Amino acid sequence: MPAQLPMENKGRKNYRDALTSLQKVKSPWLPATLGDWAVGRDDYSLEQYLFVGPRGGGDYIRVGIFAGVHGDEAAGIFAAVRFLHELAQNPEIARGYEIYVYPLCNPSGFEDGTRHSRSGRDLNREFWLGSREPEVQLLERQIRTLRFDGIISLHADNESQGLYAFALGAQVTQYVVEPALLAAERVLPRNCDATIDNFTARNGLIRKGYPGMLCAAPEARPRPFEIVFETPHEADLEKQIEANLLFLRHALEQYLQLQAVGQDL
Numbered sequence: 001m002p003a004q005l006p007m008e009n010k011g012r013k014n015y016r017d018a019l020t021s022l023q024k025v026k027s028p029w030l031p032a033t034l035g036d037w038a039v040g041r042d043d044y045s046l047e048q049y050l051f052v053g054p055r056g057g058g059d060y061i062r063v064g065i066f067a068g069v070h071g072d073e074a075a076g077i078f079a080a081v082r083f084l085h086e087l088a089q090n091p092e093i094a095r096g097y098e099i100y101v102y103p104l105c106n107p108s109g110f111e112d113g114t115r116h117s118r119s120g121r122d123l124n125r126e127f128w129l130g131s132r133e134p135e136v137q138l139l140e141r142q143i144r145t146l147r148f149d150g151i152i153s154l155h156a157d158n159e160s161q162g163l164y165a166f167a168l169g170a171q172v173t174q175y176v177v178e179p180a181l182l183a184a185e186r187v188l189p190r191n192c193d194a195t196i197d198n199f200t201a202r203n204g205l206i207r208k209g210y211p212g213m214l215c216a217a218p219e220a221r222p223r224p225f226e227i228v229f230e231t232p233h234e235a236d237l238e239k240q241i242e243a244n245l246l247f248l249r250h251a252l253e254q255y256l257q258l259q260a261v262g263q264d265l
């Protein structure tokens, strides 16, 4: 059953509503609260959900999925929640994977409907720069400790008419992204502009990042595959969610295949 979307604008928005469907007594994923903090009179927490798939051929591949770093980009948040339900229904999607999902990385921004957190910071410009923001510090600690093989961030861009992605880190990243973009294109068009978000782009792919974005720890070697997937913010929300789900499924499938080929060589 797909996760329910929280009711909009019925009184004050509470970030916990977005995660309600994950709070099961006997859940197929492992929940963990990474930490909590207060902003004025409001309490916030950062939640992590771990889903361990059936064993694959080799060691588990550890992937982190991050959504809602920008509080007003709801599609990724709802998609991350739904993805966990999908995994529970069909664990085969996660064969060979340990999947850590962070559906709501900026809870105060989500409640306020803002890109920034309530402290006024763009959290996606704060990583690995000595940030004092609790969301960033908690996530940095996890990223550094867990040493992911892959990191996928879900975003939405209100200046783009189509899907695109940043592909960073490991050499294989672009081979993971292309089939995943192709799959997501079933529901929304790709942005094929030569310049996207002031970056040179090719077929909806940007091979660069920017300082402060959520990514692997600076010292991490080898670099994991790192992907930022962007949906067009103004598009139909359901379609954006579906595009995210298609992208995630195909990225995981593709990376697993690449690993299998690599081990045969």
Ligand SMILES: [Zn+2]
Pocket: 069, 070, 073, 154, 155, 156
């Ligand atoms: Zn964003």
